[in-house]
Amino acid sequence: MTSPLPEAPQGPLPAIAISVEKLSAAYGGRTVLDEVTLQIPRGTSFALLGPNGAGKTTLLNILSTLRRPDGGSASVAGADVVRQQTLARRSLGVVFQDSSLDDRLSAWENLEFHGLVYGMAPKLRRERSAAVLALVELEDWRDDIVRSFSGGMRRRLEIARALLHEPQILFLDEPTVGLDAQTRLRIWRYLDEMRRERQLTVLTTTHYIEEVESADTVCIIDHGRIIAEGSPEVLKSRHGSRWLHVVPRDQAALDAIRAQRPDAQLLGQHGLALPADDGAMTDAFLTAFRDRLTEVRFQDPTLESVFLSLTGRQLRDRADGDRDAERAAGRRGGRR
Amino acid sequence: MKRRPHRWLQAAVNLAIVVVLLTALSFLPPDTSLKDRQAAGVLKLCVPPSYPPLVTGDPAQPGFDVELVGAVAEQLGLRLLVNTLPSIGSDFNPRNWSLTRGQCDVIAGGLADTVQTRSFLQTIPTSAETGWVGISPTGQLPAAGGTVAVLPGTSGLDRLALSGWLREQQLAVVPTRNAQQFTEALQSGRAQAGITESFVAGALNLGPDQRIFWLPDDRFPHYRMALGMWKGDQTLKTAIASALGELERSGAVDGIESRYYVKQYITLSP
Amino acid sequence: MNTFVMALRGLYGVWLREITRATRDRAQLIGGISRPLIWLLILGVGLNPYFRGEVYGEVRYVIPYTYLQFLFPAVIVLNIMYTSIQFAVSVIWDREFGFLREVLVSPMPRWLILLGKVLGGATVAMLHGGLVLILARFADVTLSLEQTAVALVLMFVLAFGLTSFGVILAARVRSFEGFGVFSNTVILPLYFTSSSVFPLDPALTRAQQAVTYPEWLVFLVQINPITYAVDALRGVLINFNQFPPLWGPLVIVAMAVVFFIIALIDFNRQ
Numbered sequence: 001m002t003s004p005l006p007e008a009p010q011g012p013l014p015a016i017a018i019s020v021e022k023l024s025a026a027y028g029g030r031t032v033l034d035e036v037t038l039q040i041p042r043g044t045s046f047a048l049l050g051p052n053g054a055g056k057t058t059l060l061n062i063l064s065t066l067r068r069p070d071g072g073s074a075s076v077a078g079a080d081v082v083r084q085q086t087l088a089r090r091s092l093g094v095v096f097q098d099s100s101l102d103d104r105l106s107a108w109e110n111l112e113f114h115g116l117v118y119g120m121a122p123k124l125r126r127e128r129s130a131a132v133l134a135l136v137e138l139e140d141w142r143d144d145i146v147r148s149f150s151g152g153m154r155r156r157l158e159i160a161r162a163l164l165h166e167p168q169i170l171f172l173d174e175p176t177v178g179l180d181a182q183t184r185l186r187i188w189r190y191l192d193e194m195r196r197e198r199q200l201t202v203l204t205t206t207h208y209i210e211e212v213e214s215a216d217t218v219c220i221i222d223h224g225r226i227i228a229e230g231s232p233e234v235l236k237s238r239h240g241s242r243w244l245h246v247v248p249r250d251q252a253a254l255d256a257i258r259a260q261r262p263d264a265q266l267l268g269q270h271g272l273a274l275p276a277d278d279g280a281m282t283d284a285f286l287t288a289f290r291d292r293l294t295e296v297r298f299q300d301p302t303l304e305s306v307f308l309s310l311t312g313r314q315l316r317d318r319a320d321g322d323r324d325a326e327r328a329a330g331r332r333g334g335r336r
Numbered sequence: 337m338k339r340r341p342h343r344w345l346q347a348a349v350n351l352a353i354v355v356v357l358l359t360a361l362s363f364l365p366p367d368t369s370l371k372d373r374q375a376a377g378v379l380k381l382c383v384p385p386s387y388p389p390l391v392t393g394d395p396a397q398p399g400f401d402v403e404l405v406g407a408v409a410e411q412l413g414l415r416l417l418v419n420t421l422p423s424i425g426s427d428f429n430p431r432n433w434s435l436t437r438g439q440c441d442v443i444a445g446g447l448a449d450t451v452q453t454r455s456f457l458q459t460i461p462t463s464a465e466t467g468w469v470g471i472s473p474t475g476q477l478p479a480a481g482g483t484v485a486v487l488p489g490t491s492g493l494d495r496l497a498l499s500g501w502l503r504e505q506q507l508a509v510v511p512t513r514n515a516q517q518f519t520e521a522l523q524s525g526r527a528q529a530g531i532t533e534s535f536v537a538g539a540l541n542l543g544p545d546q547r548i549f550w551l552p553d554d555r556f557p558h559y560r561m562a563l564g565m566w567k568g569d570q571t572l573k574t575a576i577a578s579a580l581g582e583l584e585r586s587g588a589v590d591g592i593e594s595r596y597y598v599k600q601y602i603t604l605s606p
Numbered sequence: 607m608n609t610f611v612m613a614l615r616g617l618y619g620v621w622l623r624e625i626t627r628a629t630r631d632r633a634q635l636i637g638g639i640s641r642p643l644i645w646l647l648i649l650g651v652g653l654n655p656y657f658r659g660e661v662y663g664e665v666r667y668v669i670p671y672t673y674l675q676f677l678f679p680a681v682i683v684l685n686i687m688y689t690s691i692q693f694a695v696s697v698i699w700d701r702e703f704g705f706l707r708e709v710l711v712s713p714m715p716r717w718l719i720l721l722g723k724v725l726g727g728a729t730v731a732m733l734h735g736g737l738v739l740i741l742a743r744f745a746d747v748t749l750s751l752e753q754t755a756v757a758l759v760l761m762f763v764l765a766f767g768l769t770s771f772g773v774i775l776a777a778r779v780r781s782f783e784g785f786g787v788f789s790n791t792v793i794l795p796l797y798f799t800s801s802s803v804f805p806l807d808p809a810l811t812r813a814q815q816a817v818t819y820p821e822w823l824v825f826l827v828q829i830n831p832i833t834y835a836v837d838a839l840r841g842v843l844i845n846f847n848q849f850p851p852l853w854g855p856l857v858i859v860a861m862a863v864v865f866f867i868i869a870l871i872d873f874n875r876q
Contacts, residue, residue, distance in 0.1 A: 346629075347630055350629060350631075350632045351635070353632070354635050354638075358737060358740040361741065362740060362741050362742070363743070366654065366746075430662050431661065433662060434661065435661065435662035436662075458672055567672045568657065569658070574746065
């Protein structure tokens with residue numbers, strides 16, 4: 001199960017950044033985490049993928065010492081999250097799912113607060129604050145009150161803040177919600193650099209596939225259990241399947257295809273998706289229906305399809321998206 | 337790059353607004369007492385017929401308090417009207433002096449700045465000082481079992497504390513109603529010593545063998561004499577206080593003081 | 607040594623945040639001074655004629671001060687109470703909107719976080735109480751530098767206790783709306799039963815107090831800790847105590863210690 005350790009220089013720091021041993025948690029009798037065991041090597045990028053309510057945030061809360069586990073043990077940077085909380089917290093940077101900025105302070109003051117709370121010396125604090133602000137391109141808004149920031153700007157500021165005290169381990173809970181592609185790319189590039197140079201370990205939780213494609217290791221979690229773990233490529237080749245997407249020319253063609261291939265699934269009103277792992281079968285199908293299709297496309301295995309085949313469910317359904325939007329709106333409303 | 341001038345600027349501006357607002361409001365007059373007096377053009381002063389040296393009854397030398405309030409009235413542009421009321425000091429209970437707001441704006445001539453006085457009036461202390469004094473040929477009170485004549489006076493000193501202390505010292509008290517009875521008791525030997533308030537003692541016609549001394553300071557603190565004004569007449573009081581301050585700076589108060597020997601009154605007396 | 611410096615920085619950070627937030631919000635500052643204005647300007651001046659003297663020796667309201675002077679220290683306490691207890695809103699805010707987590711995942715121990723927060727809230731409340739001192743001229747209270755300093759220290763310790771009390775309330779109240787109603791039902795009764803607007807005459811014995819006011823009211827006043835806080839401030843500002851002078855400071859310190867400990871227990875449980 002454990003990935004091979006990278007050939008990292010063996011410093012005084014433990015090679016395993018995060019270690020989770022048979023961790024269990026429950027909310028009011030309902031099991032949220034069920035004996036989860038994990039090892040995350042230093043300097044890697046690790047993604048927890050799962051639908052809302054799978055237990056990702058609970059796991060993060062336990063790892064960031066906000067919640068006590070009901071069973072098992074966990075340690076971050078070699079410090080037990082129950083018995084050595086202060087030590088554990090010192091090595092962590094956390095970006096929460098919901099904004100945890102003080103929106104009556106300016107961007108700079110939020111960073112200053114963070115630096116003070118982490119006990120950073122004044123000079124270092126100023127240098128680092130300027131550096132992380134530049135990273136997320138918020139220098140021009142440095143003295144603006146956070147209340148006036150857009151969702152994406154807040155997100156960027158939060159990531160900057162989490163990096164301010166140069167943590168060994170960074171937790172990103174649903175990090176790229178509201179970020180534009182360019183900024184996301186820039187931040188990931190910086191994080192990759194930090195991983196190489198400073199052995200930063202990045203733990204991401206998400207229900208967005210795009211988030212995890214570049215991770216070293218992806219861990220799929222559902223109903224509090226780990227159901228698959230490995231690099232994206234391994235997961236895709238092991239659990240994913242290739243699909244053929246076609247659009248029939250007319251209704252008659254569509255009916256004919258469905259009659260011949262009962263495993264075809266409807267895609268929207270006119271499209272169809274067929275499993276395409278068997279090359280011979282696919283070739284036969286294409287030869288037979290070549291003239292009656294207006295569009296043909298192969299879909300390579302995605303983590304989405306991996307999740308689908310592992311759990312029989314879509315990773316992220318419509319209702320989830322609506323709920324996210326609602327929550328964001330509610331939060332904004334509450335702030336005014 | 338846009339920059340805020342300073343992070344505390346907003347806070348400082350807010351605070352400044354609040355402070356300026358409050359300061360401005362603190363100058364609002366809380367009542368109409370000064371305005372009423374100015375409209376009438378008269379400041380009424382109530383004094384007893386005699387309380388030397390604060391009130392003498394002599395038109396040429398009317399007394400320290402009378403001259404002081406006169407100077408204040410002049411400063412305020414008001415005409416001083418002195419109401420001499422024999423009822424003042426006629427009784428232990430000031431209620432029976434029947435001083436009303438209609439008769440008096442300022443009460444003077446024997447008010448000590450004590451808690452008791454301040455329960456009824458608001459006060460501005462003057463430079464004169466009072467307290468309980470003893471009078472005897474030896475310069476001290478008799479030993480336990482002796483008798484002491486007491487003339488309580490009217491300035492508002494704590495009589496209860498005095499009688500309690502006398503009981504503690506096991507001294508018998510000969511109560512006296514006025515200066516005449518008091519001196520008689522002393523001279524006839526009915527009392528070995530007398531106790532009264534310092535200004536009263538200073539005005540007594542005592543024989544050359546009597547000596548005046550303060551009672552123990554720790555039990556009987558000295559009080560400043562004061563001008564009394566009605567509670568709630570705050571604008572008038574503030575105006576009088578600032579007029580007094582003005583007079584003190586100009587040296588006018590010193591002049592009046594030296595003419596009446598207010599400060600050295602006790603030490604000068606026999 | 608190094609951890610100590612780091613802890614101090616954290617404490618300063620949490621404190622600084624509270625100060626920054628409170629002073630930047632103009633509405634909060636203006637709201638903070640509207641209460642003393644209502645109490646001193648409107649109520650104090652409005653009721654003044656009913657509490658002033660008409661006949662010397664005949665005052666219903668026997669305290670050695672004017673009504674405004676008597677009210678002044680109580681208004682400071684009221685202002686501190688409001689600001690301190692409203693501080694709970696900031697605590698609920700942090701909890702509901704996630705900022706609390708940012709602090710909780712930091713290396714700062716929880717007690718230090720709470721201490722910083724309460725110190726910040728207490729400083730703001732002291733500021734709000736201190737602003738009332740600007741109205742001292744209006745209430746005819748003269749303040750020396752020393753008096754002001756002692757008063758500010760007392761106000762700070764009082765604010766510390768009441769802020770901790772606010773944190774305790776915050777742990778028990780879930781919604782903002784609920785808290786608004788709740789805080790008024792707590793603050794106003796505490797204020798009115800603290801002998802803030804009427805005196806229990808110090809000259810009277812306990813038995814006589816019960817005659818002047820119904821026993822239940824006297825009882826309420828006597829068990830209300832705010833009574834002693836008001837008394838302590840009166841002692842400093844207008845030199846008037848209804849209770850032994852040491853009680854006030856003792857009660858204030860006791861409140862600070864006890865409420866902070868309870869708040870800490872609550873905070874650790876969260």
